[in-house]
Amino acid sequence: MSLSRLIAGFVRQHWPAYLAAGAMLAGVAFLGILVPRRIGAMIDGLATHTLSGSGLLLQLGELLLIGVAIYFLRVGWRLRLFAAAYLLGVQLRTRFYARLSLQGPAFYQKQRTGDLMALATNDIDAIEMAAGEAMLAGFDGTLTLVMVLGVMLLGVDWRLACIALLPFPLMALAFWRISSHIHTASTDSLKRFSALNGHVQETLSGVRALRALGLEQRSSQQFGELAGHAAKASLTAQVWEAAYEPAVGLTLTTATGLTLGLGGYLVWQGELTIGSLTAFSIYLGQLIWPMFAAGWVLSLIERGRAAYARLQPMLDAPLAVDDHGTIAQLPPGELVLDKVEYRYPGQAADAEAALKDISLRLKPGQTMGLVGPTGSGKSTLLRVLLRQLTPQHGTVRWGGHALDQYTLSALRSAISWVPQESFLFSASIADNIALAREHASRADVEHAASLAAIHDDILLFPQGYETEVGEKGITLSGGQRQRVAIARALLANNSLLLLDDALSAVDTGTETRILEHLEELRRAGHQSGAERSAIIASHRLSAVVNADLIIVLRDGRISESGSHDSLLAQDGWYASQWRYQQLEASLDAL
Numbered sequence: 001m002s003l004s005r006l007i008a009g010f011v012r013q014h015w016p017a018y019l020a021a022g023a024m025l026a027g028v029a030f031l032g033i034l035v036p037r038r039i040g041a042m043i044d045g046l047a048t049h050t051l052s053g054s055g056l057l058l059q060l061g062e063l064l065l066i067g068v069a070i071y072f073l074r075v076g077w078r079l080r081l082f083a084a085a086y087l088l089g090v091q092l093r094t095r096f097y098a099r100l101s102l103q104g105p106a107f108y109q110k111q112r113t114g115d116l117m118a119l120a121t122n123d124i125d126a127i128e129m130a131a132g133e134a135m136l137a138g139f140d141g142t143l144t145l146v147m148v149l150g151v152m153l154l155g156v157d158w159r160l161a162c163i164a165l166l167p168f169p170l171m172a173l174a175f176w177r178i179s180s181h182i183h184t185a186s187t188d189s190l191k192r193f194s195a196l197n198g199h200v201q202e203t204l205s206g207v208r209a210l211r212a213l214g215l216e217q218r219s220s221q222q223f224g225e226l227a228g229h230a231a232k233a234s235l236t237a238q239v240w241e242a243a244y245e246p247a248v249g250l251t252l253t254t255a256t257g258l259t260l261g262l263g264g265y266l267v268w269q270g271e272l273t274i275g276s277l278t279a280f281s282i283y284l285g286q287l288i289w290p291m292f293a294a295g296w297v298l299s300l301i302e303r304g305r306a307a308y309a310r311l312q313p314m315l316d317a318p319l320a321v322d323d324h325g326t327i328a329q330l331p332p333g334e335l336v337l338d339k340v341e342y343r344y345p346g347q348a349a350d351a352e353a354a355l356k357d358i359s360l361r362l363k364p365g366q367t368m369g370l371v372g373p374t375g376s377g378k379s380t381l382l383r384v385l386l387r388q389l390t391p392q393h394g395t396v397r398w399g400g401h402a403l404d405q406y407t408l409s410a411l412r413s414a415i416s417w418v419p420q421e422s423f424l425f426s427a428s429i430a431d432n433i434a435l436a437r438e439h440a441s442r443a444d445v446e447h448a449a450s451l452a453a454i455h456d457d458i459l460l461f462p463q464g465y466e467t468e469v470g471e472k473g474i475t476l477s478g479g480q481r482q483r484v485a486i487a488r489a490l491l492a493n494n495s496l497l498l499l500d501d502a503l504s505a506v507d508t509g510t511e512t513r514i515l516e517h518l519e520e521l522r523r524a525g526h527q528s529g530a531e532r533s534a535i536i537a538s539h540r541l542s543a544v545v546n547a548d549l550i551i552v553l554r555d556g557r558i559s560e561s562g563s564h565d566s567l568l569a570q571d572g573w574y575a576s577q578w579r580y581q582q583l584e585a586s587l588d589a590l
């Protein structure tokens with residue numbers, strides 16, 4: 001969809017606002033047209049001594065009234081139209097945000113957060129301006145142009161009008177050339193701003209790493225360079241925008257010169273009164289606004305087009321995972337993976353797939369351990385279950401249905417996932433935990449925190465549960481962040497819990513307590529008929545020893561599987577890793 005179609009659709013949707021603004025503008029243009037003729041008549045009346053003192057005062061009063069009416073009408077249309085244009089901004093931002101929230105990891109791998117933020121702010125502002133200011137100025141300018149030209153041609157003197165219009169085609173040509181430069185310069189300027197935004201976002205997120213590595217100076221230097229590039233690109237766009245003004249000035253000066261030449265001759269010949277020539281000159285002056293409006297409109301439209309050309313691909317980007325499932329409730333049932341294979345986009349066809357030939361079953365209420373060397377595919381497998389990734393081969397079924405038969409929201413509200421990097425929002429600890437369940441009571445939140453073995457830590461914080469955690473929980477330790485994220489997942493109490501190395505930053509004692517609580521929850525679920533399953537991916541084998549089934553992944557394949565004891569008996573990777581970790585633990589205990 002082009003920008004013009006987007007705006008046309010929006011105008012249709014909000015036609016009352018645009019109609020009201022248009023009517024007020026027409027009123028302004030009409031009243032504006034009256035002024036020069038009245039001034040011309042006053043001058044002729046004064047020159048021929050036919051205008052009395054009281055008549056002059058009356059006419060001046062009328063002009064004042066017209067001026068006041070124009071003022072209020074101008075305020076009126078601006079308010080009406082801008083209110084509508086801001087709505088377009090809201091609509092676009094909401095659409096953009098909704099699309100972003102549906103996108104999967106593959107999309108975010110290709111897009112920089114700073115770019116997306118620039119699109120949601122700067123670029124949409126430019127589109128908003130094209131739908132508001134540009135529409136207004138375009139309509140106002142065109143209306144004024146048509147009315148002023150009509151009066152000049154039909155109401156004053158058509159010969160003067162024709163000669164005055166001679167330089168205008170040249171101006172149109174100049175405008176066309178300038179606007180194409182503005183388009184290029186605006187695209188560049190928006191891109192540079194995005195890059196600058198990206199740098200700020202990245203450096204602020206990684207500010208601790210930057211400081212630790214002593215890279216502040218290098219980063220500041222990069223920022224300075226990016227800011228310089230952005231300013232230069234913005235200046236180039238401004239320079240081209242400024243080029244409209246001399247083009248308008250030159251055109252008007254030429255038109256005025258031609259008018260005065262021919263007008264003077266006609267006055268001299270007695271074919272035109274001085275009042276008419278004055279009125280014509282004022283009308284000519286009134287063309288300044290339509291000409292500036294044309295330049296202003298063109299530059300706003302080019303900026304809007306450049307911005308929309310950047311935004312549209314994001315709005316139309318295909319979703320990595322479609323949401324065409326229809327089943328809105330997940331029945332309890334077995335989770336079955338059959339010959340699942342997943343290869344990341346961009347991975348070479350001859351490169352090893354991240355998951356190969358994965359077949360396994362998890363009965364309701366069972367706990368499965370997922371272990372294996374780093375990069376063996378544990379996180380990938382969990383993300384397949386969340387439908388963040390869609391396998392190229394094989395099937396994943398839950399409760400007898402393929403995963404994609406469920407709506408994404410049904411699927412995701414049946415799963416609690418604690419990723420490797422737990423994310424905390426800038427809110428209180430209580431709010432961060434309560435995110436998992438709307439209207440959770442404080443008692444529920446505290447219970448979940450106790451299960452995640454973080455309750456006592458929270459009570460030691462200055463404001464307890466009301467302690468604000470900064471962006472990404474900057475005030476909490478890694479282990480505390482992990483446990484707040486686990487508490488959030490446990491509060492949701494969903495059918496399937498996925499822990500992706502979510503206990504890596506807690507000590508083994510705390511890990512044992514949390515795992516015992518999970519086991520209690522599982523038993524309670526079993527007794528109440530609401531089975532709770534869990535998949536625990538971990539580097540530390542102590543986290544999975546009690547699992548009903550342990551899967552060992554190596555290079556994306558299942559290399560071993562069974563209970564802890566049977567895996568020890570197999571004497572493969574698991575057994576040697578277990579011995580190694582046991583030795584390490586006993587050395588640590590010394």
Ligand SMILES: Nc1ncnc2c1ncn2[C@@H]1O[C@H](COP(=O)(O)OP(=O)(O)OP(=O)(O)O)[C@@H](O)[C@H]1O
Pocket residue numbers: 109344345347354372373374375376377378379380381
């Ligand atoms: N977004 C991605 N694009 C391309 N390859 C990826 C991507 N994410 C992971 N991989 C690759 O897929 C393989 C499996 O990665 P995965 O993160 O699932 O392993 P893991 O077992 O969870 O590792 P770790 O224990 O270190 O977290 C690795 O070779 C990794 O490099």
